[in-house]
Amino acid sequence: MLLLNSAYEQTGLQSIKALKSHTKKKNIDNEDKQNETIYLMITSDKPVVKRNDHIPRIIQIPSKFGKIRDKRILLITKDPTMTYRKQLEVTDSDTEHLFKGIYGLKKFSSRMHNKRYQRGIYNDYDVIMADQRIHHKLFDVLGKNFYQKNKKVPYMIQMNSPEKLEQFKKKKKIDKVVNKKTDAELDEEEVNNYYVYQQVKSILRNTTVVYTENGNTLSIKVGTTDMKSSEVMANMEAVVAFLTSEKYKLSGGFVMSFGPSVKADPKNIVKNRILNIHVKTSDSSSLPVYVASKDETTNDSGNNNDNF
Structure with missing residues (x-):
């Protein structure tokens, strides 16, 4: 003690x-x-x-003192964002209504050059979260105002367990190098909705x-x-x-x-x-x-x- x-x-x-x-x-x-x-x-x-x-x-x-339902959450994902959005918003899933907004990094970055858009993002969301793999890029994208007094510093989450993400990464490499698959032929990365929800719950509570x-x-x-x-x-x-x-x-x-x-x-x-x-x-x-x-x-x- x-x-x-x-x-x-x-x-x-x-x-x-x-x-x-x-x-x-x-x-x-x-x-x-x-x-x-x-x-x-x-x-x-x-x-x-x-x-x-x-x-x-x-x-x-x-x-615990935080409540998920009280928060307007923005999620920034890897591209293409539709891979993640359509899985996260599946009907009756743990994450169907979890995020108020879901954006891919590329499109989000281009929009954040607009000061008015920046203010809108800052005011419209209570919490910002990002895929762990692109989290390090967000300081330059969001700008210093989001980091002042640590009020809107983005949290890191994973779309699946580390083991599953590593398995997918290895399979993708084999499919591209050995099986000669094009990007369009590659399997989509799987999102574990319950795993995502539990991370968000832990962060907010x-x-x-x-x-x-x-x-x-x-x-x-x-x-x-x-x-x-x-x-x-x-x-x-x-x-x-x-x-x-x-x-x-x-x-x-x-x-x-x-x-x-x-x-x-x-x-x-x-x-x-x-x-x-x-x-x-x-x-x-x-x-x-x-x-x-x-x-x-x-x-x-x-x-x-x-x-x-």
Whole structure:
């Protein structure tokens, strides 16, 4: 346990309750705004990454708070887009009504040169998702406005399981090279509707972090003000664990050390420290959860010269 069952838990619960009370009083005459997002603000002693990669990392949380039906989702696919659209929109499939818009990369890229079209895409969709194979091209296509404050950073999804995609890739190569098939004769790539739906569900019902080279504070959604304080606290624990526990390294976590783990890292392997943790809503002050002691921000050996 990192925050739970510690002195930090009590501080965290008090701060969460204060946010809930603040929101209720502020919006007492406006029921539509009684529920606001709670953000976990984590400040480290240096930026988490040296270079932005614009990849959202999914953090599994115990108390889900996102809903698929509330989101207008745009999907950008490989070309030709009809290969994917007709399979994703099959009647009674898991994905029949999942996406509000489905575009192929080539056509979408050409339209995005128009500023008015860009604004329309930004305003018409809550979430942008893209085939993992073309995700890396989207920063230049979407433009920097979509990436400011990580508000519309596109998520990566796969059209099928990695094993199935690899099988199709090998079969396609054999058909073209050995069997001399033309592009028109090649089999279409198969979409696994249930697999796609489960990825979208995981993205929208959990939380995400996007590492940035600018600044040393991460802002991560951990709940809403209508949730129980204990549920938000459990989500905060999951986020801190993702960022500090080695078991999450393959998923993009384990980028900072926290509390007692600092002393267990005398060689400063992680090379980054969590200095403080706060919670806030979009328009509230930041309230404390954890502030590192002097011992936790100084390497045991006295050598902490790891600045970039």
